[in-house]
Amino acid sequence: MADMKLPKQSENYSEWYTQVIQRAELADYAPVRGCMVIRPYGWALWENIQKDLNKRFKATGHENAQFPLFIPMSFFEKEKEHVEGFSPELAVVTHGGGTELEEPLVVRPTSETVIGYMYSKWIQSWRDLPVLINQWANVVRWEMRTRLFLRTMEFFWQEGHTAHATAEEAEEETLKILDVYTTFAREIAAVPVIPGLKSNSEKFAGAVRSYSIEAMMGDTKALQAGTSHNLGQNFAKAFEIQFVDQNNEMQHCWTTSWGLSTRFIGAIIMTHGDDQGLILPPRLAPVQIVIVPIFKDDEEKARVMPAADALRDNLEAADLRVKVDDRDNLRPGFKFNEWELRGVPLRIEIGPRDVESGNVMTARRDIPGRDGKQVMPQANAAAWAVDLLETIQHALYQRALNFRDAHIYQPTNREEFLKALDDGWAYAWWCEDTACETEIKEQTKATTRCIPLDQPDGETGTCIHCGKPARRKVYIARAY
RNA sequence: CGGGGUGUAGCGCAGUUGGAAGCGCGCUGCGUUUGGGACGCAGAGGUCGGCGGUUCAAGUCCGCCCACCCCGACCA
Numbered sequence: 001m002a003d004m005k006l007p008k009q010s011e012n013y014s015e016w017y018t019q020v021i022q023r024a025e026l027a028d029y030a031p032v033r034g035c036m037v038i039r040p041y042g043w044a045l046w047e048n049i050q051k052d053l054n055k056r057f058k059a060t061g062h063e064n065a066q067f068p069l070f071i072p073m074s075f076f077e078k079e080k081e082h083v084e085g086f087s088p089e090l091a092v093v094t095h096g097g098g099t100e101l102e103e104p105l106v107v108r109p110t111s112e113t114v115i116g117y118m119y120s121k122w123i124q125s126w127r128d129l130p131v132l133i134n135q136w137a138n139v140v141r142w143e144m145r146t147r148l149f150l151r152t153m154e155f156f157w158q159e160g161h162t163a164h165a166t167a168e169e170a171e172e173e174t175l176k177i178l179d180v181y182t183t184f185a186r187e188i189a190a191v192p193v194i195p196g197l198k199s200n201s202e203k204f205a206g207a208v209r210s211y212s213i214e215a216m217m218g219d220t221k222a223l224q225a226g227t228s229h230n231l232g233q234n235f236a237k238a239f240e241i242q243f244v245d246q247n248n249e250m251q252h253c254w255t256t257s258w259g260l261s262t263r264f265i266g267a268i269i270m271t272h273g274d275d276q277g278l279i280l281p282p283r284l285a286p287v288q289i290v291i292v293p294i295f296k297d298d299e300e301k302a303r304v305m306p307a308a309d310a311l312r313d314n315l316e317a318a319d320l321r322v323k324v325d326d327r328d329n330l331r332p333g334f335k336f337n338e339w340e341l342r343g344v345p346l347r348i349e350i351g352p353r354d355v356e357s358g359n360v361m362t363a364r365r366d367i368p369g370r371d372g373k374q375v376m377p378q379a380n381a382a383a384w385a386v387d388l389l390e391t392i393q394h395a396l397y398q399r400a401l402n403f404r405d406a407h408i409y410q411p412t413n414r415e416e417f418l419k420a421l422d423d424g425w426a427y428a429w430w431c432e433d434t435a436c437e438t439e440i441k442e443q444t445k446a447t448t449r450c451i452p453l454d455q456p457d458g459e460t461g462t463c464i465h466c467g468k469p470a471r472r473k474v475y476i477a478r479a480y
Numbered sequence: 481c482g483g484g485g486u487g488u489a490g491c492g493c494a495g496u497u498g499g500a501a502g503c504g505c506g507c508u509g510c511g512u513u514u515g516g517g518a519c520g521c522a523g524a525g526g527u528c529g530g531c532g533g534u535u536c537a538a539g540u541c542c543g544c545c546c547a548c549c550c551c552g553a554c555c556a
Contacts, residue, residue: 336516361515
C-alpha cells in the first residue's frame with residue numbers, strides 16, 4: 001500500500017468502505033464485473049454468521065437441504081409478479097455441451113419456483129405440513145451497479161422456504177423468522193435494527209406481504225439487512241402445491257420465504273467501523289483476541305514467546321478465538337495498526353516487562369488510544385477476557401443505537417421532513433399510497449424503509465408528504 | 481443503460497515537444513532494529529489494457545474496442 005492511512009469516513013464514506021474491505025482482506029474484486037472473491041477472513045466471518053443462524057433455524061424446527069442451481073425458464077413464467085420482478089436480472093444459460101438447449105436454464109436468482117415445484121410433489125396431506133426447509137446457497141442477479149458485499153451479481157445467502165396449512169400459520173412463521181433475524185442482528189452482530197412491514201412497492205415480487213429488518217449505516221443511509229415474506233397462496237397456486245385437509249377437501253398451501261445474505265457483512269462493516277478500519281463484534285469476529293509479543297532480541301524472544309503461547313492456550317481453553325502474531329519481521333506498532341484495521345476487538349500486548357510483572361497490556365478496539373488500554377493480570381486471563389469481550393459487544397451495540405437514534409427525526413412539516421432526510425431518517429405518518437411514495441422518491445431520493453411493528457397506540461395522523469389521513473407511521477430514508 | 485473518471489512493476493503514481501521506461505510503497509536476501517505504521521546495503525520485478533493507423537522512431541499523436549472505478553435510473 002502506498003498510503004498507510006485509510007480515507008476518513010467523513011471525507012469519503014464509500015471510498016472508506018471499498019478500501020477497508022480490501023485492506024482487511026475480507027474480499028477482493030474478481031475478474032468478472034460485479035463479482036467478488038470472499039477471502040478467508042471474510043468467509044470466516046460469514047461462517048460465524050451461518051453458525052449462529054443455523055442454530056436458530058434448527059431450534060425453530062427447520063432443516064437444511066440443497067436445491068439445484070439451474071431452473072427451467074418456464075418456471076419463472078408461472079407467477080406473474082415474480083417474472084415481472086426478476087426477468088430483467090436473470091442470467092440465462094442457453095448452451096450446454098456444445099449445443100443449444102431446448103429450454104434455457106436460469107441460474108437461480110432465488111429458489112421459490114424450483115422449491116415450489118418440488119413441494120407440489122412432496123405434499124399430499126395436511127399430515128405432511130408444515131414443511132420447513134432452509135438452504136444455504138449462492139444466487140445470481142444481473143445487477144447494473146454493484147458494490148462489495150452490498151450488491152454483487154453473485155451472492156451467498158440462506159433462503160428459507162416453508163409451506164403451511166393455514167394463512168395464520170404462514171403469517172406466524174413469517175414473523176417468527178423476522179424475530180430470529182432481529183435477535184441475531186441485535187445480540188450477535190450488535191447491529192440495531194428495526195423490524196417492520198415493507199410498503200407495496202418495496203415488497204418481494206410475488207409476495208402478499210414482506211417484512212424486513214432495517215439498519216442505519218455510519219453515513220446514516222438505511223440498509224435492508226434481512227427479509228421475510230408471506231407469499232400467501234400465490235406460489236402454491238402457480239405450482240399447484242396442494243394438500244387434502246382434515247375434511248378431505250383439497251386446499252392450496254400457504255407459503256413463506258425469507259433470506260439473509262452476505263450483504264449483512266456490509267451492515268456490520270458500516271455499523272461499527274471507524275477511521276482506523278473495521279470493528280468486528282466479538283461474537284462474530286474470526287479473531288477475537290490478538291496477542292502481540294514484544295521483544296528486541298533472541299534472549300527476550302525466548303522469554304516472551306512461551307508466555308504468549310501459554311496465554312493463548314489459556315484463552316483457547318475458554319473457547320476464545322485467539323491469534324498470536326509471531327511474525328518477527330514486523331515491529332509491534334505496525335501490527336497494532338494492522339489488527340486494528342482488521343477489526344479484532346481485543347489486543348493483548350506481552351513483553352519482557354509483563355513477563356516479569358505477571359501482567360499484560362490490553363487494548364480495546366472500540367476505544368482507540370490510551371483510553372482503551374488497561375493492565376490485566378496473566379492469571380485468570382480467560383475470565384477477564386470473556387468479560388471484556390462481552391463489555392465490548394454491548395458497548396458496540398449501545399454506540400450504534402445511540403448513533404441511530406440521534407439521526408432519527410419525527411418531522412411534522414415539509415421543511416423538517418427534508419431536513420431529516422439530509423441527516424438521517426424520518427419517522428412520520430404516511431398514507432401508504434403508492435403514488436405518494438413514488439412522489440417522495442422522485443423529490444427526495446428517499447424511500448419508505450418499513451412500517452415498524454411497534455406503532456403508537458391508537459393514534460392516527462396526516463401523511464407527511466400529501467396530508468391525507470394516515471393510520472401508521474413509517475421510516476423514510478435514503479437507502480443502499 | 482446515461483454521465484464522469486482511470487488503465488504504465490504487486491499497490492499508488494510520474495513520464496515534458498514523439499527520441500534509452502521511472503519514482504514511492506510493497507516484495508527477496510543480509511545486517512542493525514522492535515512497548516503505536518524502523519533503517520542501511522544489495523536485488524528481483526514491465527505485452528505501458530487490446531487491436532489497427534501515422535512516423536525513421538509511439539507510453540506519448542489518431543481511430544476502434546475492452547476492462548474497472550465513481551455518480552445517476554433498477555435491486556437483497
